[in-house]
Amino acid sequence: MTRLILTLNTGSSSAKFALFEPGATPTDTPVERLRGQVSAIRSDPQLTYRVEGGEAVRTPAPGAGTHKGALAAILDVVNAQFPNAEVPVVGHRIVHGGTRMTGPTRVDAHVRDYLASLTPFAPLHQPHGLSGLEAAIAQFPDAVQFACFDTSFHRGQPFESDAYALPRSYFDKGIRRYGFHGLSYDYIAGEMRRIAPEARRVVIAHLGNGSSMCAVKDGRSVDSTMGFTALDGLVMGTRCGQLDPGVVLYMLEQEGMSAAEVSEVLYKRSGLLGLSGISNDMRVLEASGAAQAREAISVFVARIRREFGALTAVLGGVDAFVFTAGIGENSASIRAQVCEGMDWFGLALDPEKNAAGEGLISAEGSRVGVYAIRTDEEMTIAKAAAAFLD
Ligand code: ADP
Numbered sequence: 289m290t291r292l293i294l295t296l297n298t299g300s301s302s303a304k305f306a307l308f309e310p311g312a313t314p315t316d317t318p319v320e321r322l323r324g325q326v327s328a329i330r331s332d333p334q335l336t337y338r339v340e341g342g343e344a345v346r347t348p349a350p351g352a353g354t355h356k357g358a359l360a361a362i363l364d365v366v367n368a369q370f371p372n373a374e375v376p377v378v379g380h381r382i383v384h385g386g387t388r389m390t391g392p393t394r395v396d397a398h399v400r401d402y403l404a405s406l407t408p409f410a411p412l413h414q415p416h417g418l419s420g421l422e423a424a425i426a427q428f429p430d431a432v433q434f435a436c437f438d439t440s441f442h443r444g445q446p447f448e449s450d451a452y453a454l455p456r457s458y459f460d461k462g463i464r465r466y467g468f469h470g471l472s473y474d475y476i477a478g479e480m481r482r483i484a485p486e487a488r489r490v491v492i493a494h495l496g497n498g499s500s501m502c503a504v505k506d507g508r509s510v511d512s513t514m515g516f517t518a519l520d521g522l523v524m525g526t527r528c529g530q531l532d533p534g535v536v537l538y539m540l541e542q543e544g545m546s547a548a549e550v551s552e553v554l555y556k557r558s559g560l561l562g563l564s565g566i567s568n569d570m571r572v573l574e575a576s577g578a579a580q581a582r583e584a585i586s587v588f589v590a591r592i593r594r595e596f597g598a599l600t601a602v603l604g605g606v607d608a609f610v611f612t613a614g615i616g617e618n619s620a621s622i623r624a625q626v627c628e629g630m631d632w633f634g635l636a637l638d639p640e641k642n643a644a645g646e647g648l649i650s651a652e653g654s655r656v657g658v659y660a661i662r663t664d665e666e667m668t669i670a671k672a673a674a675a676f677l678d
Contacts, residue, residue: 289372289374290309290370290372290373290374291309291310291373291374291375291376291677292307292309292366292370292373292375293308293309293310293318293375293377293378293379293669293670293673293677294306294362294375294377294378294379294428294431295307295378295380295381295666295673296359296378296379296380296381296424297380297381297420297665297666298358298381298417298421298423299413299416300329300330300412301327301329301330302325302326302327302329303325303326303329303355303358303359303362303420304323304324304325304666305323305324305325305326305362306320306322306324306666306670307323307366307370307375308320308321308666308670309321310677314674314675315674317667317671318667318670318671318673318674320340320667320670321339321370322338322339322340322365322369322370323337323338324336324337324338324362324365325337326349326352326358329352329353329354329355329357329358330353332348333348333350333351333352333353333357333358333361334346334347335347335348335349335352335365337365339369349361354423355416355419355422355423356422356423356426356427358423359423359424359426359427359428360427362427363428375428375431376431376432376677377431377433377434377673377676378424378428378431378432378434379392379434379435379669379670379672379673380395380417380420380421380424380433380434380435380436380669381436381438381471381665381669382403382414382417382418382421382435382436382437382438383413383414383417383437383438383439383468384403384406384410384413384414384437384438384439384466385406385435385437385438385439385440385443386402386403386405386406386409386439387464389402389435389437389439389440389443390440390443390444391672392434392435392436392440392669392672392675392676393434393435393437394432394433394434395421395434395435399435400418400421403417403418403421404418409462409466409516410517410518412555413518417435421435432676434672434673434675434676436471436668436669436672437470438468438469438470438471439467439468439470441467441470441471441474441477441502441509442465442466442470442502442509442512444509445465445467445509445510445512446510449465449510449511449512449602450464451464451465452464452465452515452516464516465512465514465515465520466514466516467500467509467512467513467514467515468498468500468512468514468518469494469498469500469512469514470509471665471668471669472494472612472613472663472665472668473492473494473502473504473509473512474668475663475664475665475667476492476494476610476612476663477490477504477507477508478671479661480504480608480610480659481507483647483648483659483661484607484608484657484659487607487608487657488505488506488607489503489504489505489600489603489604489605489607489608490503490504490505490607490608490610491503491504491596491599491600491603491606491608491610492504492610492612493592493596493609493610493611493612493616493626494612494613494616495522495592495612495613495614495615495616495619495622496525496613496614496615497524497525497526497568497614498524499521499522499523499524499529499613499615500514500518500522501513501521501592501595501596501599502599503599503600503603505603511599511602513595513599519531519554519555521591521595522588522591522592522595523560523563523584523587523588523591524559525560525561525568525569525570526555526557526558526559526560526562526568527554527555527558527559528553528562529558529559536550536554539553560573560584560585560588563580563583563584563587564576564578564581564583564584565580566578566580566581566584567581570585570614570615570619570622573585574619574621585622585625586625588622589622589625592626593626596609596626606656607657608656608657608658608659609627609635609656609657609658609659610658610659610660610661611623611626611658611659611661612660612661612662612663613663617645617661617662617663620642620643623637623645623649623658624639627658630656633656634654634655634656635654635655635656635658636650636651636653636654637649637650637658638650638651638652642660645660646660647659
């Protein structure tokens with residue numbers, strides 16, 4: 289009987305899933321067999337998936353109006369597509385692993401309680417991952433459930449990257465710079481080891497709806513732009529990125545806003561959307577001729593350039609600069625704007641390679657290698673499954 293690894297990435301309204309066959313040995317890369325998602329879970333649930341080498345299938349999934357229903361729909365797909373397979377392990381993407389979760393972890397009752405206790409640290413993300421976990425336990429009761437955390441990759445950061453200069457008691461309570469997008473960084477760090485093993489100091493820009501950057505030295509995170517929550521750092525689709533905390537005090541004290549209203553502005557009405565007043569979607573902004581769209585893009589780009597300088601200083605120099613995620617992988621124009629005028633620094637793009645956007649995109653002779661690499665968070669989870677298979 290074929291054994292398959294199921295990976296799950298559950299958000300508020302979607303459940304992304306993938307099935308992998310384990311490699312022949314624990315160090316071999318798993319082979320992807322199917323990938324899909326249940327989207328619009330709470331409104332008009334749709335199931336889309338593609339078996340390797342096949343056509344994409346899209347069908348309404350009226351029963352998938354809850355996470356539990358979505359998992360039932362996913363189980364139906366597994367049974368229909370792979371009738372002779374079993375799923376001995378289910379791997380989950382969980383945003384927050386707090387200070388304790390430094391790597392992939394088998395989920396038992398204690399771990400579930402600990403993860404639930406972290407909800408105040410990530411109120412918009414943690415509950416969905418946990419609800420996906422509960423649903424998966426119900427649908428795959430015999431499988432080992434394990435979790436991979438977006439924070440784990442950063443847990444080895446030195447104190448000076450981890451701490452805010454608040455009274456020490458806040459650090460002790462867990463008010464720290466956790467950093468996120470760890471599954472993506474883990475995958476890219478692995479790809480860089482394969483493609484450019486000589487690059488010891490790497491800056492990675494994960495530019496999607498959520499965006500952050502990470503400084504990686506010898507495969508390990510030493511600093512990142514996201515902090516205590518996924519709000520800090522770069523300009524994002526609807527999140528503000530770095531902000532003087534005095535602005536929050538002003539909103540509360542002078543404008544009389546409630547905490548919920550401030551949260552709504554910072555998470556949902558800021559970033560590219562807030563600045564442009566047009567859209568959070570980079571494709572829409574790039575296609576728009578409006579001055580406000582151009583201005584939003586220029587703030588987005590300026591922040592990335594500034595953080596690139598800061599992370600390079602942290603690393604004591606840089607050997608490679610990697611762009612990934614929706615914008616980083618697909619927008620040659622953003623990559624060009626970020627890298628503009630860096631020749632003095634020994635970093636230059638090759639315009640044709642940048643337009644193609646796959647792998648090495650820097651010019652011959654560029655001291656810093658620049659790369660566009662497709663990220664694969666599901667693969668990071670699938671690779672971690674080897675430790676839980678037997
Ligand atoms: P998420 O953080 O939700 O996983 P993604 O990594 O899918 O987000 O990135 C979504 C972003 O990528 C959107 O802003 C979208 O406009 C942008 N994007 C996708 N394709 C392109 C493209 N060809 N050109 C510019 N931006 C793109």
